[in-house]
Amino acid sequence: xxxxxxxxxxxxxxxxxxxxxxxxxxxxxxxxxxxxxxxxxxxxxxxxxxxxxxxxxxxxxxxxxxxxxxxxxxxxxxxxxxxxxxxxxxxxxxxxxxxxxxxxxxxxxxxxxxxxxxxxxxxxxxxxxxxxxxxxxxxxxxxxxxxxxxxxxxxxxxxxxxxxxxxxxxxxxxxxxxxxxxxxxxxxxxxxxxxxxxxxxxxxxxxxxxxxxxxxxxxxxxxxxxxxxxxxxxxxxxxxxxxxxxxxxxxxxxxxxxxxxxxxxxxxxxxxxxxxxxxx
Amino acid sequence: xxxxxxxxxxxxxxxxxxxxxxxxxxxxxxxxxxxxxxxxxxxxxxxxxxxxxxxxxxxxxxxxxxxxxxxxxxxxxxxxxxxxxxxxxxxxxxxxxxxxxxxxxxxxxxxxxxxxxxxxxxxxxxxxxxxxxxxxxxxxxxxxxxxxxxxxxxxxxxxxxxxxxxxxxxxxxxxxxxxxxxxxxxxxxxxxxxxxxxxxxxxxxxxxxxxxxxxxxxxxxxxxxxxxxxxxxxxxxxxxxxxxxxxxxxxxxxxxxxxxxxx
Numbered sequence: 001x002x003x004x005x006x007x008x009x010x011x012x013x014x015x016x017x018x019x020x021x022x023x024x025x026x027x028x029x030x031x032x033x034x035x036x037x038x039x040x041x042x043x044x045x046x047x048x049x050x051x052x053x054x055x056x057x058x059x060x061x062x063x064x065x066x067x068x069x070x071x072x073x074x075x076x077x078x079x080x081x082x083x084x085x086x087x088x089x090x091x092x093x094x095x096x097x098x099x100x101x102x103x104x105x106x107x108x109x110x111x112x113x114x115x116x117x118x119x120x121x122x123x124x125x126x127x128x129x130x131x132x133x134x135x136x137x138x139x140x141x142x143x144x145x146x147x148x149x150x151x152x153x154x155x156x157x158x159x160x161x162x163x164x165x166x167x168x169x170x171x172x173x174x175x176x177x178x179x180x181x182x183x184x185x186x187x188x189x190x191x192x193x194x195x196x197x198x199x200x201x202x203x204x205x206x207x208x209x210x211x212x213x214x215x216x217x218x219x220x221x222x223x224x225x226x227x228x229x230x231x232x233x234x235x236x237x238x239x240x241x242x243x244x245x246x247x248x249x250x251x252x253x254x255x256x257x258x259x260x261x262x263x264x265x266x267x268x269x270x271x272x273x274x275x276x277x278x279x280x
Numbered sequence: 281x282x283x284x285x286x287x288x289x290x291x292x293x294x295x296x297x298x299x300x301x302x303x304x305x306x307x308x309x310x311x312x313x314x315x316x317x318x319x320x321x322x323x324x325x326x327x328x329x330x331x332x333x334x335x336x337x338x339x340x341x342x343x344x345x346x347x348x349x350x351x352x353x354x355x356x357x358x359x360x361x362x363x364x365x366x367x368x369x370x371x372x373x374x375x376x377x378x379x380x381x382x383x384x385x386x387x388x389x390x391x392x393x394x395x396x397x398x399x400x401x402x403x404x405x406x407x408x409x410x411x412x413x414x415x416x417x418x419x420x421x422x423x424x425x426x427x428x429x430x431x432x433x434x435x436x437x438x439x440x441x442x443x444x445x446x447x448x449x450x451x452x453x454x455x456x457x458x459x460x461x462x463x464x465x466x467x468x469x470x471x472x473x474x475x476x477x478x479x480x481x482x483x484x485x486x487x488x489x490x491x492x493x494x495x496x497x498x499x500x501x502x503x504x505x506x507x508x509x510x511x512x513x514x515x516x517x518x519x520x521x522x523x524x525x526x527x528x529x530x531x532x533x534x535x536x537x538x539x540x541x542x543x
Binding site for chain 1: 349352353354376377378379380382383384385386388389390391392394395396398399400401402403404405406407408409410432434447450451456460
């Protein structure tokens with residue numbers, strides 16, 4: 001561990017490198033943002049932005065269930081709940097009785113209400129309000145290790161399943177005629193998003209997690225013309241926004257999550273202008 | 281035409297270098313689709329040979345697309361689909377290809393035709409790097425429909441006709457035994473439709489496959505169909521277009537052009 005700290009102190013010419021919490025936050029940002037950049041590409045292409053947003057909101061319910069059952073590691077209850085929630089949504093969606101956004105709205109508001117009701121018992125909600133904004137500066141080494149594992153899993157999943165995932169998004173009947181197990185692909189991707197969103201929500205915050213998922217990919221989409229460029233730009237923009245956001249938030253004394261999102265939004269508008277002038 | 285048995289030779293990319301032999305038959309037996317209490321498809325039986333173009337017509341809501349999706353195995357249905365080689369009376373695994381009516385690709389989506397194509401036929405991850413071999417193979421498949429120049433274009437920038445040709449190439453890579461097509465209804469002009477049916481003729485001539493097309497355009501049905509099926513939940517009539525068009529149910533369904541059909 002000290003080796004990584006030493007390297008960072010040698011390499012980075014900033015005064016804030018002295019603080020261990022800043023070094024931890026930097027490492028975490030460098031893992032989370034590229035991860036979100038990668039996932040965001042398919043969340044956008046397969047029109048799942050609303051889905052991932054409601055997943056984020058369901059964090060409260062997972063947390064609440066965890067506290068009821070006295071589970072110490074609320075990460076566990078949050079991840080489990082989010083997985084269940086994602087699979088349930090997919091299942092109902094396939095029945096095609098209601099339109100997707102209606103289904104998501106109904107279930108996400110119900111689940112959020114349950115969570116808030118439980119957490120607000122006895123006026124104790126303020127204990128949990130930090131979850132709304134998140135605090136990346138409080139991340140520990142162990143938690144960074146967990147993010148590392150998730151990162152590796154995502155990369156492996158991406159190499160194995162990305163083509164199929166893309167095909168399912170383009171036309172599900174065509175995908176099925178090519179022997180792609182569409183349900184498995186849809187479900188596994190939803191579960192992956194659920195896990196990643198839940199494990200990063202403490203650091204990014206419920207309110208802004210979807211922005212971090214969508215903005216870098218949306219910005220990348222503005223200027224890319226194929227999948228390779230799309231991923232490259234999305235990851236670069238995500239990492240850049242994360243890095244800039246962290247540093248700026250240190251000097252401005254602001255919360256990191258919102259600062260990162262603002263940078264990403266600025267990147268989105270820049271690429272929007274660049275992209276539209278290119279296509280003319 | 282002589283129907284002497286021909287050896288199927290496959291080149292590396294699984295393209296069958298022969299014309300239809302007429303000896304493969306697909307029996308679609310007793311297909312029923314229900315949604316709750318309602319019957320959507322009622323006991324449909326179809327007998328299809330390779331090298332033949334079967335066209336399904338019917339009013340809006342007759343269950344044409346549902347039948348296609350049932351054959352694809354996407355919708356729960358009863359009944360069976362058998363694939364038989366009449367040469368040696370063996371049953372085979374039916375490979376079904378599908379050309380969708382539309383694709384879910386938004387404006388400005390960074391997905392090239394290569395990406396779209398490779399997603400369906402290759403394991404080489406399209407976000408990582410272009411696989412030269414796959415690229416060449418796709419180019420070759422696209423060239424069947426003179427679409428090889430589109431390979432580096434973004435799929436969302438293609439015209440309706442261009443996209444149709446790309447989707448046709450995807451559907452026949454590798455060549456299926458049965459190809460299901462939902463006729464394009466929007467975004468394609470008269471010339472585009474002409475070309476679409478030209479390409480279907482080309483497939484019929486050069487490949488060993490049977491085709492089912494859902495169509496709304498009787499001019500093309502008259503010109504190209506080998507066998508026409510008039511569907512309204514069940515099969516009301518089948519035969520050549522001339523036979524069908526004399527049929528009472530046909531007249532009832534399409535007289536006056538109420539449904540917006542061109543007759």
